[in-house]
Amino acid sequence: MLRVIDLTTLTGAYAARLFAEQGHEVIRVESPEGDELRRLAPFLKEQRDLEHSAYHQFLNAGKKSVTLDVASREGQNLLLDLLRQADVLVANCPLPVDEELCQAINSKLVVTKIIDDAPELCAVARSGLMSLTGHPDRVPVTLGGHIPEMAVATYVAVATAAALLVRNSSGRGLIATVSVRESLESFIEQAMVEYSFSGTITERRGSKGAITAVSGALPCKDGHWVISQIHRAGRWSTFLDWVQDPELSADPSLAEEANQHKRRDFIMERLHAWAKRFTKTELVEEAQRLHFPASPVSTPLDLVNDPQLLARGFLTELDHPEFGTINFPHGAIASVLGKQLGAAPQLGEHNAEIFAALNYATSKIGRATAGK
Amino acid sequence: MPTDAQATLPPPLAAIRVLDFTHVLAGPFCTRLLADLGADVVRVESSKHPDHPWPSTFVSEDGRHASYLNTNRSKRSIAIDLKNEAGQKIAARLAAVSDVVIENFSAGVMARLELDYERLKATNLKLIYVSMSGYGHDGPRRNWTSMNMNLQGYSGLMMVTGAEGDPPTAISNSWNDYIGGLHACFAILQAIDQRRKSDQGRFIDLSQFECSAAMIGSLLLSSAVNRTVPSRRGNRSDRHAPQGVYACVGTDNWCSLCAETDDQWNALTRLIGQERWGSDRRFYTAADRLQNHDEIDQAISAWTKQYSSKEVEDRLRAVGISADRVRRINEVIDSADSGTAFSRMAERRVGTMLTTTLPFSLSSVTLPASRSAPSLGEHGVEVLREWLKCSEAEIAELKRREVLQ
Numbered sequence: 128m129l130r131v132i133d134l135t136t137l138t139g140a141y142a143a144r145l146f147a148e149q150g151h152e153v154i155r156v157e158s159p160e161g162d163e164l165r166r167l168a169p170f171l172k173e174q175r176d177l178e179h180s181a182y183h184q185f186l187n188a189g190k191k192s193v194t195l196d197v198a199s200r201e202g203q204n205l206l207l208d209l210l211r212q213a214d215v216l217v218a219n220c221p222l223p224v225d226e227e228l229c230q231a232i233n234s235k236l237v238v239t240k241i242i243d244d245a246p247e248l249c250a251v252a253r254s255g256l257m258s259l260t261g262h263p264d265r266v267p268v269t270l271g272g273h274i275p276e277m278a279v280a281t282y283v284a285v286a287t288a289a290a291l292l293v294r295n296s297s298g299r300g301l302i303a304t305v306s307v308r309e310s311l312e313s314f315i316e317q318a319m320v321e322y323s324f325s326g327t328i329t330e331r332r333g334s335k336g337a338i339t340a341v342s343g344a345l346p347c348k349d350g351h352w353v354i355s356q357i358h359r360a361g362r363w364s365t366f367l368d369w370v371q372d373p374e375l376s377a378d379p380s381l382a383e384e385a386n387q388h389k390r391r392d393f394i395m396e397r398l399h400a401w402a403k404r405f406t407k408t409e410l411v412e413e414a415q416r417l418h419f420p421a422s423p424v425s426t427p428l429d430l431v432n433d434p435q436l437l438a439r440g441f442l443t444e445l446d447h448p449e450f451g452t453i454n455f456p457h458g459a460i461a462s463v464l465g466k467q468l469g470a471a472p473q474l475g476e477h478n479a480e481i482f483a484a485l486n487y488a489t490s491k492i493g494r495a496t497a498g499k
Numbered sequence: 500m501p502t503d504a505q506a507t508l509p510p511p512l513a514a515i516r517v518l519d520f521t522h523v524l525a526g527p528f529c530t531r532l533l534a535d536l537g538a539d540v541v542r543v544e545s546s547k548h549p550d551h552p553w554p555s556t557f558v559s560e561d562g563r564h565a566s567y568l569n570t571n572r573s574k575r576s577i578a579i580d581l582k583n584e585a586g587q588k589i590a591a592r593l594a595a596v597s598d599v600v601i602e603n604f605s606a607g608v609m610a611r612l613e614l615d616y617e618r619l620k621a622t623n624l625k626l627i628y629v630s631m632s633g634y635g636h637d638g639p640r641r642n643w644t645s646m647n648m649n650l651q652g653y654s655g656l657m658m659v660t661g662a663e664g665d666p667p668t669a670i671s672n673s674w675n676d677y678i679g680g681l682h683a684c685f686a687i688l689q690a691i692d693q694r695r696k697s698d699q700g701r702f703i704d705l706s707q708f709e710c711s712a713a714m715i716g717s718l719l720l721s722s723a724v725n726r727t728v729p730s731r732r733g734n735r736s737d738r739h740a741p742q743g744v745y746a747c748v749g750t751d752n753w754c755s756l757c758a759e760t761d762d763q764w765n766a767l768t769r770l771i772g773q774e775r776w777g778s779d780r781r782f783y784t785a786a787d788r789l790q791n792h793d794e795i796d797q798a799i800s801a802w803t804k805q806y807s808s809k810e811v812e813d814r815l816r817a818v819g820i821s822a823d824r825v826r827r828i829n830e831v832i833d834s835a836d837s838g839t840a841f842s843r844m845a846e847r848r849v850g851t852m853l854t855t856t857l858p859f860s861l862s863s864v865t866l867p868a869s870r871s872a873p874s875l876g877e878h879g880v881e882v883l884r885e886w887l888k889c890s891e892a893e894i895a896e897l898k899r900r901e902v903l904q
Contacts, residue, residue, distance in 0.1 A: 141713075145682075149689050168737035169721040169729050181721035181729075248734055248742055249823035252755035255831035257744070260660065260670045266744050267753055267825050268734055270670060271659035272715040281681040286859035288688035289536050292511040293864055295692060301508075302862040309858030312840035316569065316855045317553065317672045318828040319841055323853040324565040325556035328828050329671055334657065336648040337671030338553045344652050344667040351667050353652035358554075384554065415643050422649035424667050426658045427715055427729055428722040438638030441709045442719075453723040456716045459682055459709035462635075 128152055129291070132209055133190060134218035136163055137273050138307050139241050140186040141280035142287060143217055147189035147468060148460040154213075154481060155187055156206065159194045161474045167273075171450065177474050182273070185456065189468030191477035197223040207232055208485045214294075217287055219244055226302055236300040239287045241279075243308040251275050254311035259318065262333035272427075279310040335395060340387035344424050345399050348406045351424035354398065354414060358384040362419075369417060372397050443467055508864045510537025515691065516886070518543060518590075518597040519574065520614070524552040524647075524673050525707055526603035526631060527570045528680035533599070533687065534573035535857050537867055541882050542576045543590055544875055546904045553673070559848045561874045568846060569854050571872040577883075578876030578904035581612050585902040589883075590614055595622040596886050599687055601629040605644060606636040616702040626700040627690045631683045635706030645708070650675040654711030659718055662733030678714060679707035740788035741767070741795045744825060747808040753825040754803060754811040764788065766818040771802035844869040879903050 129151040133143035140155075147153040157165075161177040164186060170179040177183075193209075196202040206224060210216055211232050217239040222229075229238050244250075251257045251269040261268040269275060286303040294300055317338070318329035334351075335343030341356035356366055363382045367375055375397050380386045387394060402410055407423045414421030423429070431454050436442040441462040445455040447470065457468050515538040519530045527542075527550075534540045544550060555565035577593075580586040591614060594600050600619060602609055609615045609630070616628040630636055633645030651657050651669050661668030686703050694700060712719065718729045734755070736742045741764075742757045758764045761784075768776045776782050776798075781791050788795060803811045808824035815822035832838045832853070846852045854869055883889040883903070897903040 145685060166738065167717075169718070169725065171721060171724040173725065181717040181724075185717040185720045245823075246742075246757040246759065246821045248736075248744070248755045248757055249821050252744065252753075252825045253823040253831075253837060255826050255828050255837075256670065257755070257825050258827045259672055261668060262661075262665070265665075266734070266746070268661055268668060268744070270656065270674075271661070271731060272655075272718045272729075274656065274659070274714045277714045278678060278681075281678065281685065282858055284685045285532065285681055285688065286857075286861070288685055288692070289511040290861050292688060292692055293508055293861060295695060297508050299508075299863075301864065303859055304862075305859040306839075308837075309840040312831060312838060313855050313858050314674065314677055315672065315828060315831060316677075316841075317566070319832055319838075319853060319855070320565050320569045321555060322828045322832055327556065330827075332669070332671045334667045334669055335671075336669065338673060339646065339648070342646065342648045344648070344657055344669065346666075351652070351657075353649045353657075355646040355648050357646065418644055420644045420646040420649050422643070422645060422653040424652040424657055425655050426722070427655050427718040428727065430655055430712060430719050431723045435634055435638045435640040435706075435708065436712060439635050439706060439709070441706070441712065450724045453720075455723065456713070456719045458716065459706065459713045460686060462709050463686060463703055463705055 129214040130154065130212060131215040131217065132156060132213045134216065134223060135241065135283075136219050136244070137182070137247070137276040138244060138279045139217055139219060139283050140164055141277050142239075142283035143190065144186050144188065144458065145281075145284040145460055146215070146287070148458045148466060149464070150466060153190040154209065154477070155190045155192050155472070156197075156209070157192060157194050157474060159196055159475070165474070184471045187471035190472060191481065192472035192475055193478050193481050194475035205482065205485070205487070208487075209481070210236060212485070215239065215287060215291070217241075217283065230300055234300055235294060235298065237287060237290045237294050237303065238300070239283060239290065239303040239305065241283060241305050241307060243306045245307070247273065247276055250307060250311055254308065255315040255318065256311060259315065259329060259331050259337070261331045263331060267331055275311060278314065279305075279307050282310045335391075340384065340391045341394050341398070343395060345395070345402050347402045347410055348404065350407050352402065352407045352410050353422050353424060354410075355420040357420065358387070365417060366419065369413065370398065370401055372401055440465060440467075510864055510866050511688070511861070512536040512538035512691070515539065515599065516597045517541070517599040517601060518593050520600070520602035520604070520609070522550040522603065524570065524676035525679040525683075526601060527552060528676055529631070529683040530574060530601060531570055531572065532680065532684045532857070535866060538599070540574040541593070541878065542571065542574050542873065543581070543593075544576050544578050545581065546578050546875060547580075549875060561848070563848070563872060563874070568848070568852060568872045572844070572846075572854060573867065573870045574873060575878035575882060576873035576876055577879040579879075580902060580904065581614075583902055585897070585900060587613050589897065589902060591619060591622070592887055593882070594619045594626065597623070597626065598691065599627045599629065601631070601683070601687075603631045606630075606632050606641045620700065624700060625694060625698060627687060627694065627703065628700065629683055629687060629703045629705065631679055631705040631707060633706070634708050636704045640708075647673040647675045650708055650711045654708060655715045655718070656711065659715055659729065659731060661731055663731045665731065675707055675711045679705070679710045682710040735792060737789075739785045740792050741799060743796055743799070745796075745800050745803040745811070747803050747811050747824075748806055752808040754808045754815070754822055755825060756799070756815050756820055756822040758820055763820045767799075767815075767820055770814060770818055771798055773798050845871070847871045876904050
C-alpha cells in the first residue's frame with residue numbers, strides 16, 4: 128500500500144481517487160477553510176455546506192482529510208513531514224512546496240504536477256473539443272458534469288502510475304508533469320487524423336455520431352435510445368428487415384458504406400419517424416437480439432438503479448448514517464478489484480490520526496491546521 | 500511532451516511484453532499508451548478481418564487506414580488464423596511468455612478461441628490479462644454489443660451535456676474509447692507494479708460502460724441521494740457569472756468567457772458599455788448575476804456580435820477576463836499556440852505524419868520515439884524467433900499450413 132498526498136483540484140482529484148480504488152492510502156490535504164471541491168453544486172440533501180457537495184462526496188470517497196495552512200511556517204513543516212513518509216505527491220501548480228525541496232527531503236518521492244490549468248470552459252473551447260460538442264444550429268457546448276477535467280485526471284493517474292514503476296525499479300523518485308492543455312487536445316485525436324490526412328474538419332453533430340454513418344440518439348415513445356449500425360456484409364439487409372421502412376428499402380445503394388455516409392441525415396430522419404412507435408426497452412432489446420449495438424439514453428437518475436452497474440458492484444447498496452439506504456458509486460477500478468470505498472471524510476477528520484503518527488504535539492497541530 | 504534532455508532512466512515498461520488481441524479503438528488506444536511507455540506490443544491480427552479504428556479517407560497501399568497508422572504505431576504485428584487450432588496454440592505459447600494479454604472482444608469470444616484467462620494462467624501465473632468489453636464479463640448486459648455512441652448515451656454523458664430541455668447532446672468523436680483505454684492503462688501499470696512484490700498476475704475485467712459512468716460519478720451520487728435529475732447547466736457555472744459562449748461576427752464563430760471575480764465583472768461592464776451595471780443591485784454578487792444571467796448574456800452577445808472571435812478574445816484578455824475563442828479542428832492543428840499534443844513523426848508509407856504524443860513527461864526518463872505502424876503480419880517470423888525461439892523448420896511448417904500469414 129502506498130501513501131498518496133492529494134493536493135489537487137478537479138483536474139487531479141479523480142486520479143487520487145483511482146489510487147484509493149486500488150487500495151492505497153490517499154490523504155487529501157485541504158486548507159482549514161475547506162477546498163473548492165467542497166463548494167461545487169449539486170449538494171446532497173440540498174445542504175449547501177462544506178460536507179455535502181456531490182463532487183466532494185464522490186471524488187474524495189475512500190480518502191482521508193487533513194487540514195493545513197500551507198502558507199504558514201508550521202503548515203509548511205507539517206506538509207514536509209507528511210511528504211517524508213509519502214510515496215506520491217499529486218498537486219496542481221503552483222506546488223505548495225518547491226519540487227527540489229520535495230526531492231531533497233524524500234529521494235524516493237514521486238511528484239506529479241499538473242500544469243497549464245485554466246478555467247474549464249475556456250480550456251475546452253481552446254482544445255477543439257467544444258467545436259465537436261453540441262447541436263449544429265445552436266451554441267457549441269462543453270461536456271457537462273466537469274467530464275473534461277475528470278478525463279484529464281485519468282491522464283494524471285496514468286502518469287503517476289508510470290512514474291511509480293520507474294521509481295520502483297530505479298529506487299529514485301522523479302517528477303511527472305501533466306499538461307491540462309495537451310491532455311484536452313489529445314482527445315481530438317480522431318478529428319486531427321482526418322484533418323491532417325484529408326483536410327476534413329469534423330464538426331458538432333448534436334445527438335448524432337460523426338464516425339459511423341448510422342449512429343446516434345433518437346427519440347422514442349418514452350425517451351431516447353441510441354443505435355449504431357456497424358457496417359459489415361449482410362448487416363444492412365438484416366437492419367432493413369427489422370425497420371421495414373419503404374423509403375430505405377427502395378434504395379439498394381444504401382447498402383454501401385460510402386452511400387450511408389453521404390445520406391446519413393436522411394437515414395437518421397427515417398429511423399427517427401419509425402422509432403417513435405416503440406419504447407426504449409422494446410427497441411434496445413430487439414436490436415441487441417439482432418446484434419446491433421443499441422442502448423438506452425440515461426440520465427444520472429436512471430443509472431442509480433441500473434441492473435448492470437449493480438450486478439458488477441460498481442454500485443452497491445449502502446446504509447449511510449445521514450442519507451439512508453443509497454446505491455453508492457464505487458468506481459470502475461473498484462468494481463474490477465471487488466473493492467468498496469468508504470464515505471468521503473469530513474474536513475480535517477484525520478488530523479489527529481495522521482499528525483499524531485508524525486509525533487506532533489496537539490498544541491502544535493492546532494496552530495498549523497487552524498489557519499489564520 | 501518533449502522528453503527530458505538529461506534522460507538517464509529506461510522507460511516505465513522497458514522489457515514488458517504485451518500480446519495485443521484488441522481491435523477498433525479502445526483497446527488499440529490503450530496498447531499505444533503502453534507502447535509509448537516502452538512496452539513491446541505485438542498485435543495478433545487476422546488476414547480475414549483487417550482491423551481499423553474507424554474508416555479513414557486515406558488508405559495506404561498495404562491497406563492501412565490513416566486511423567490505423569496513428570492508433571497502432573510503435574507496435575509489431577503477427578498474423579495468425581485464430582479459427583485454426585494450430586493458430587490458437589501459437590497464440591497460447593506467445594501468451595505463456597507475455598507479461599500482459601489484452602483483448603476487447605465481446606464476452607465469451609476468447610473462451611471460444613481457448614485463449615481465456617483460466618486457460619492461459621495455467622502456463623503463466625504471472626500473466627496480467629485484461630478484458631475490456633463494453634459492459635464487462637458478468638451482469639445482465641454482458642452480451643450486449645456496444646459502440647462509442649451507445650456508451651455516450653447510456654453512461655449519462657448525453658444528458659448532462661447541453662442546457663435544460665436540450666435533446667441528448669453528444670461529442671462527435673469516440674470519447675468513450677479514450678476514457679476506457681486510459682482506465683485500462685492505469686489498471687495495467689498498477690498490476691505490473693504489484694506483481695513485483697506478489698509475483699502473481701491477475702485478471703482485469705474492465706467495463707468501458709463503468710469507466711464512462713464514473714466520469715459522472717458525482718452526479719450519479721447526487722441523484723442517488725436527492726432522487727432528482729441534476730440540472731443541465733449548458734456552458735454556465737454554478738459558482739460564478741457570467742460564464743458562457745457567445746456568437747461573434749461571421750457564421751458559427753464563438754468565444755468563451757469566464758468572469759470569476761467581481762473585478763472581472765466590473766471590467767466586463769466597462770468593456771461592453773454597461774458601466775451602470777457596476778452599481779446595479781441585480782448584479783452585485785455572483786449569486787445576483789447567476790439570477791439574472793439571461794439579461795447579462797443578451798448584453799454580452801450584443802457586444803460580441805460586433806467583432807471576430809479573435810478580437811473578442813483579445814479585448815477580453817486585455818482587461819483581465821479569461822477568454823478563449825472556440826477553435827475548430829483546423830485552427831487547433833494549424834495555430835502556433837495550440838496543437839502541442841501532436842507532433843510530426845517519420846512514417847514510412849507517407850513520409851511524415853502528425854501523431855498524438857503523451858500529454859505528460861517523466862523527469863530523467865527517455866521515452867521511445869514513435870515508429871511506423873506495422874503491415875499485417877510484418878513481424879510474425881521475428882516474434883516467433885525472439886519470443887518462442889522457433890526453429891526455421893518450425894516457422895516454414897507454420898507458413899506452409901497457413902497458420903502464420
